[in-house]
Amino acid sequence: MTNPINSAVLGTIASLGNMGTTESRTGKGNWFEAFGEAWGKALDTQADAITAQSDVVSQGGDKPSDITQLTTESMRMSFMANSSHSSIDSVSKALETMARKN
Template identity: 90%
Template sequence: MTNPINSASLSTLASLGTMGTNETRTGKGNWFEAFGEAWGKALDTQADQITNQADIVSQGGDKPSDITQLTTESMRMSFMANSSHTSIDSVSKALETMARKN
């Protein structure tokens, strides 16, 4: 079982705070876009985990451990999707508040 939020995803998320206006002006996007992209990649990775485990089950892997693993991966996806929504929503509300104060 592989953790869907791997070191590359964490590295991408960690680097978001270092992106400044120069990156935005050069067309590389802004940190909010990078934040969403990092979440998208993490969710894609988890979706691949679910697909792989579903393939095992559909090819006769009907052991309780196989089915439990598929359930676990699906529940992890649900948790990650809720977390991504919550974090993106929180950041967008903070940006909106900052925009009103300027």
């Protein structure tokens, strides 16, 4: 399984290049909006992984390994949600600081 953080967030950030505009699913926007959208996609992907593993458990997959995998996916979601909040908050504070200096 590919890491949702690497594939969605870092891939989008790398493709942004500079601080200009970029296309997003909602039309034209800036790189900060694309950054948030990438985090949203990564979190959606992780939520899908949790749902899939939850389906395994609900269909009788009550082996310790199945439950441990569900716990692992849930904890990964928690880590990703905290990381997305922290990174978006940090970037927005940096943008605010830059705006004040201009």
